[in-house]
Amino acid sequence: MAKINPIQLQKHLRGVDYPASKRDLVAAAERNGADEDMRAALNALPDEEYQTPADVSRALGDNGGGDDESPEGRGHRGHKDQDDRPERDGDRDEDAGINPIQLQKHLRGVDYPASKRALIEAAEHNGADENVRAALGRLSDEEYQKPSDVSRALGDLLGGDKDSR
Structure with missing residues (x-):
């Protein structure tokens, strides 16, 4: 199965109200124009409720985003502290852009709507590396209404729309 770009994933899950079932995720992806690889990946998910985009x-x-571990471990989200690992390499991927899960972790505590400056200050306060801060610095000077607006703007800025049209 093809590796799923996390920015594209969140773009195709736009409008999902969490918690969401696998059926809700697949329906949203279809509504938002997901390609066959994305739909197949979502259909392969365990049939359970997902509390957040990070859970998905x-x-x-x-399920297939990298490690080829045993099938028993697939879809297991019991380790809620997984996002708190000190993994600096996970902050970015040269080809895929900024990891949206790490981005939102670095923007923890932001009061929305938020200015570009407030986003950068929060990222610095939360220990974001230079690549994340630089990407935020390239955003347009506007107010962002919610976290997904920031992810979407960064996806557009970093070329996340190239293969979707």
């Missing part, structure tokens, strides 16, 4: 990304990572 983790489950997809377990």
